[in-house]
Amino acid sequence: MNNFSPKFVTLNQSGLGCGLTILAGALLLSAIGLKWVVNGIAILILLLVLTPLVGLFVFRWWLKRKLVESDCPVCHYEFTGFDGQECRCPNCGEVLLAIHGKFERPTPPGTIDVDAVDVSVKVLEES
Numbered sequence: 001m002n003n004f005s006p007k008f009v010t011l012n013q014s015g016l017g018c019g020l021t022i023l024a025g026a027l028l029l030s031a032i033g034l035k036w037v038v039n040g041i042a043i044l045i046l047l048l049v050l051t052p053l054v055g056l057f058v059f060r061w062w063l064k065r066k067l068v069e070s071d072c073p074v075c076h077y078e079f080t081g082f083d084g085q086e087c088r089c090p091n092c093g094e095v096l097l098a099i100h101g102k103f104e105r106p107t108p109p110g111t112i113d114v115d116a117v118d119v120s121v122k123v124l125e126e127s
Helices: 016-031 035-066
Strands: 067-071 078-082 086-088 095-099 102-104
Touching: 035 067, 067 102, 078 095
Parallel strands: none
Antiparallel strands: 067 078, 086 095, 095 102
16 A cells, blocks of 8 residues: 555546546547547447447347247147257157248158047947
């Protein structure tokens, strides 16, 4: 610790000096006719604020177009995936492909995929 520094001279300048320097610089540039520099800095600050906001809205729009929320064709568990991507059902583990807003089972060419139907059986009595 420095014992030779007077404590009554120390001021807490939490950001005040930086703000005053920017204000003095802007006033000086506007006073000598360099208004285009001040306008350029203002436009740069505006772009730095608006770019993330516009990027957020563009990302949300893209995400709404690419997300597929449907149910698994095997176990009918509803989950979310990306359109055009292969994924696994979190419930049954079946490999699925998200195509046109729904999940489908990828099958090799020439494979016929059928749905089984439960049919009740009537027992015929012999006469």
